[in-house]
Amino acid sequence: MSSIKVECVVKEKCEIGESPVWEEKDGTLIYVDISGQRVSRWNPATNKIQSLRTEKYVGSVVPRKSGGYVIAEGTRFASVDWERQKITTIVNLKGEKSTNRFNDGKVDPAGRFFAGTMAIEVRPGELERKQGSLYTLYPNHTVVNHFDEVDISNGLEWSLDHRTFYYIDSLAYTVDAFDYDLSTGGISNRRVVYKMEKEEAIPDGMCIDTEGKLWVACYNGGRVLRIDPQTGTRLQTVKFPAEKITSCCFGGKDYSDLYVTSSYKGMDDAAMAKQPQAGCIFKVTGLGVKGIPPYSFAG
Numbered sequence: 001m002s003s004i005k006v007e008c009v010v011k012e013k014c015e016i017g018e019s020p021v022w023e024e025k026d027g028t029l030i031y032v033d034i035s036g037q038r039v040s041r042w043n044p045a046t047n048k049i050q051s052l053r054t055e056k057y058v059g060s061v062v063p064r065k066s067g068g069y070v071i072a073e074g075t076r077f078a079s080v081d082w083e084r085q086k087i088t089t090i091v092n093l094k095g096e097k098s099t100n101r102f103n104d105g106k107v108d109p110a111g112r113f114f115a116g117t118m119a120i121e122v123r124p125g126e127l128e129r130k131q132g133s134l135y136t137l138y139p140n141h142t143v144v145n146h147f148d149e150v151d152i153s154n155g156l157e158w159s160l161d162h163r164t165f166y167y168i169d170s171l172a173y174t175v176d177a178f179d180y181d182l183s184t185g186g187i188s189n190r191r192v193v194y195k196m197e198k199e200e201a202i203p204d205g206m207c208i209d210t211e212g213k214l215w216v217a218c219y220n221g222g223r224v225l226r227i228d229p230q231t232g233t234r235l236q237t238v239k240f241p242a243e244k245i246t247s248c249c250f251g252g253k254d255y256s257d258l259y260v261t262s263s264y265k266g267m268d269d270a271a272m273a274k275q276p277q278a279g280c281i282f283k284v285t286g287l288g289v290k291g292i293p294p295y296s297f298a299g
């Protein structure tokens, strides 16, 4: 039995930390602070953080094959030239309400950037329902809207054989699956693969391990679950000293550490005093499983 250790490694807090991605070539972790409006890059070797301010709320950041990053920010996809610290619009969403914003996103195994939207929250979890959509930015910069009526578009992942797309609309309290057509990026045949239990609260970001199991961040649940999407069962629970756990990714040597983001937005002084590490990024070691390298946007 391995011994699991949870440690707060990024102490500079995020209001809403999200979208962690491990960069193998530099040994760095990129992530966003959604409402803090920044994209950040943390180097564990030096413990230095570089940040770039965004104009609007930034839902997610992904690596780009040609260098730099792509972000889903406000209602646009934009490229980030990290060297020059410059953000440039790739495409603005057409027909998206200005009261919406991008949330979580991830690149598929063919280099397409999937990201969804939601209404801007009045307070965490309080928002106009069914306003969001799921989009894909293709490498040729066309944008496809897959479906709308989403409450809070969140975690995305692909099965190891690339034939299934996993997706979370948070307020459905489920993890869903679609058949995935890797050649076109098309999705079909939606079904539920996991239903959250009450104390697991709101499903948020997620990632996959090399055994095809999903790690699901539980917002207001202070935990990450390992679930088996084949059987719909929970295999493991890892708890954190912060309730608002937002997302996770594998990283570090051989992708054997789990990096977990969190949020302190909406917490009062009493809650902050009880959870002084809310907003940190945690590292979980000793899980005995590994993740897979992230994909990069191909356009």
Ligand SMILES: O=C(O)[C@H](O)[C@@H](O)[C@H](O)[C@H](O)CO
Pocket: 016, 018, 034, 103, 104, 121, 123, 124, 125, 126, 152, 153, 154, 170, 202, 204, 205, 219, 246
């Ligand atoms: O982290 C995210 O994906 C959203 O941007 C957050 O705002 C929370 O999910 C939300 O507040 C939960 O209700």
Ligand SMILES: [Zn+2]
Pocket: 018, 103, 104, 154, 155, 204, 205, 246, 247
């Ligand atoms: Zn999220």
